[in-house]
Amino acid sequence: MSATEFASAVAAVKAMESGLLTHSDIEQLIGASALSETRTLMESKLSFPRTMEEVWELLNGYAPDNEVLKILLYRNDFHNLKAVLKAKLSGREPADYYISPSNVSLHDIEQALTSKEYDGLPAYMREAAEEAYDIATRTLDGQLSDSLIDQAALAAMQRSADEYGNAFMMRFAALTTACADIKTAYRCSLMQKPRQFLERAICGSTELDKEFLIRAALSGTEGLLSQLEATSYNEAVQMLRESPAQFEKWCDDIIVEHAESARMQAFGVEPLAAYYIAKEAELKNLRILMICRECGTDRDTITERMRKLYV
Amino acid sequence: MNSMGLALAIIGAACAALFAGIGSAKGVGLVGESAAGVVSVDPNKFSKVLILQLLPGTQGLYGLLTSILILRKIGILGGSAVDLTTAQGLMFLGAALPIAIVGLFSGIAQGRAAAAAVGITAKKPEHNGKGIIIAAMVEFYAILALLVSILIINNISV
Structure with a gap:
């Protein structure tokens, strides 16, 4: 797919980038005197999209082809596989551990593990799902099955990035x-x-x-x-x-530093991927900030824990 | 009447309008896609991105101008076509080539530059002017090509 086919999507993403939190926004949030003030400030500063699901939905709507972008969700996919596997073995509700956005629905993972028919899963997950299920049920070694799934996620990311030949995603993986x-x-x-x-x-x-x-x-x-x-x-x-x-x-x-390499690009899928990474870092920062404020962590420690911002 | 000469001149006029027009259409289309992306997020930036979208449209106008100059000179526009030799026809065809070829490529290149400049407007609207200047630089070469085409057309004696 030609990079210029992403012209509209990239322009939209550039417009959305202006809504990302800046260093001074974060400083203001850290400097707020009370937790309630932090919450109010956060509400006023955080612009749409406000969740990763919304980010993914937006990028999907703008991107003429989202196949390369899907690599960004592989880790969520495999996390969900781990979550469903553990929930299944411990008799808990898998939906409580499912994270989105994800390329694979909760139903598909559940279905595959229940029926032991893995064809409903994406090709990059099938083998890992089968092997992890086997290890988890046969040896009851949760640590090993987790490690296997984690390893499979990383390998799948690298393999897919190589297949698409996208240098940005290859480096990301x-x-x-x-x-x-x-x-x-x-x-x-x-x-x-x-x-x-x-x-x-x-x-x-x-x-x-x-x-x-x-x-x-x-x-x-x-x-x-x-x-x-x-x-x-x-x-x-x-x-x-x-x-x-x-x-x-x-x-x-x-x-995030790697994502910054795509900031100067006017065309292609890279600025979209970079925006996803940037938004993920932003939301992670806010999560850390709120938890720290709730725990009464001092401002210097919060500042130290803040992730690099894309803007 | 040497119809070959006239035919060559008309092909030249057509090429000027055709290729420069294609360049502009591609360029304007590309910037239009970028502009639509920005406006979908922030409709207030419509007027700013519209200026950028217009920039690659000039090549098509230059092609049209060249085409009209040729058609006027060979009498097609006046209704009485001039009798042209094959050499004269080739001269008109040659005169159309600079704007036809440069118009095609500069229209596309300017479209890319302007689409990239839409990103500046999207992120830092206060620097919109810089984006316009960056995209307008490509225009210089289209103007040079137009100038050469006009000089040649004016100096062909019929």
């Missing part, structure tokens, strides 16, 4: 995978997980090789961090040494 892999390798090194588990949990990407990460994780936490320091992810190591929360923030920030 690689960065997301690298961050998730570092997190997994770090946790596994802390828990001294065996190679067999690591092989199922770490995905690998063009950013960080799978075998490199497995070996590094097997060498212990300090070994992993020192080996990662020699890569382009040395900043991530500093964050991990500070706190896992700082690392999470760093991961979110590099994704």
